[in-house]
Amino acid sequence: MDAVIVLLGGDGIGPDVTKAARQVMQSVADSYGHRFSFKEELMGGAAIDATGDPLPAATIASCEASDAVLLGAVGGPRWSDPNAAVRPEQGLLRLRSLLGVYANIRPVKIYSELAGASPLRPEILEGVDLLVVRELTGGIYFGEKTRSETSASDVCTYHSHEIERIVRVAARLAAGRRKKLCSVDKANVLETSRLWREVTDRLMAAEFADIELETLLVDAAAMHLLSRPASFDVIVTENMFGDILTDEASMLAGSMGMLPSASLGDSARGLYEPIHGSAPDIADRGIANPCAAIASAALLLRHSLGLEQEATAIESAIESAINAGARTADIVATGEDPISTDEMTDAVIRGLH
Ligand code: IPM
Ligand code: MG
Secondary structure: OEEEEEEEEEOOOHHHHHHHHHHHHHHHHHHHOOEEEEEEOOOOHHHHHHHOOOOOHHHHHHHHOOOEEEEEEOOOHHHOOOOOOOOHHHHHHHHHHHHOOOEEEEEEEOOHHHHHHOOOOHHHHOOOEEEEEEEOOOHHHOOOEEEOOOOEEEOOOOOHHHHHHHHHHHHHHHHOOOOEEEEEEOOOOOHHHHHHHHHHHHHHHHHOOOOEEEEEEHHHHHHHHHHOHHHOOEEEEOHHHHHHHHHHHHOOOOOHHHOOOEEEOOOOOEEEOOOOOOOHHHOOOOOOOOHHHHHHHHHHHHHOOOOHHHHHHHHHHHHHHHHOOOOOOOOOOOOOOOOOHHHHHHHHHHHHO
16 A cells, blocks of 8 residues: 655654654565655654744644654753743644544553563563553643743633543443443542543443443542553543553553554544653663554554554564563663664564564
């Protein structure tokens, strides 16, 4: 097949891991007879430096004309001045909103060989296979903000149609898995959460009666995620809770460097990004773990291009590389030498063949 894929390297380790994902996708294209044309565009801090805008019009135009977008990471200390008029992260939020990708899917897969990289005991990690579905284009991230010398506010709004569509996505995913959905809110305090719970209960009873629904308050969910992670199948939650809980969940897998994400809307075009950030402390050193970006490329092939076999091949290749002992610095055992981003990428490409 022919496909146009936009690559937004962004900042910090973003360009390195995006390059790795591109090499893996190219290798898949060569072996399976596809033609992917890659278009690189500016995004985030790099785009602010070049154009003054974290999401330049040319980038938007390319993304809108593409089949899928793969993003590295945005942000860094260079652009973190609290008084700055523009920030890299604003570009990312605008892009998510413009592409209408309201459903952010973050699978948490444990590689058994990496159990030692997690701070949790191996017996707690046994059988962990969960998916967090995070609402991505609403809530406090997008509400009105005010600021004076001595006070500030961020408004959190949810409409029932936004809750319905994200819960449907999550419930459909649960239907194809272990048929368990956990909805996370803060209904004992927040009005938006009370609406979230009401809409979720109603929709699940009407459309997904065969899916077991559990409801947790977010503080309790944060605890249960560590005490009984294997009991979760699909978790659905609002934008900010999902942001926080997925960083926490990444520690089940041992490193943020392993976890991909897919952001989807009503069309096939999606935005794919590792859940990790730009890691400015290790930028430009060629040592970042590219696995999350490569696994995000697998999700891109699966969800936007419908290439299930190729996606599975990439996921198996990551697993074979890990099983063969390939370890970047974030997942290496104490006393052993880590390999570079390029070496890890080569190990995955070898696993493909
Ligand atoms: C994420 C990131 C972003 C978010 C930042 C960079 C704006 O933390 O994708 O999880 O909060 O959504
Ligand atoms: Mg985050």
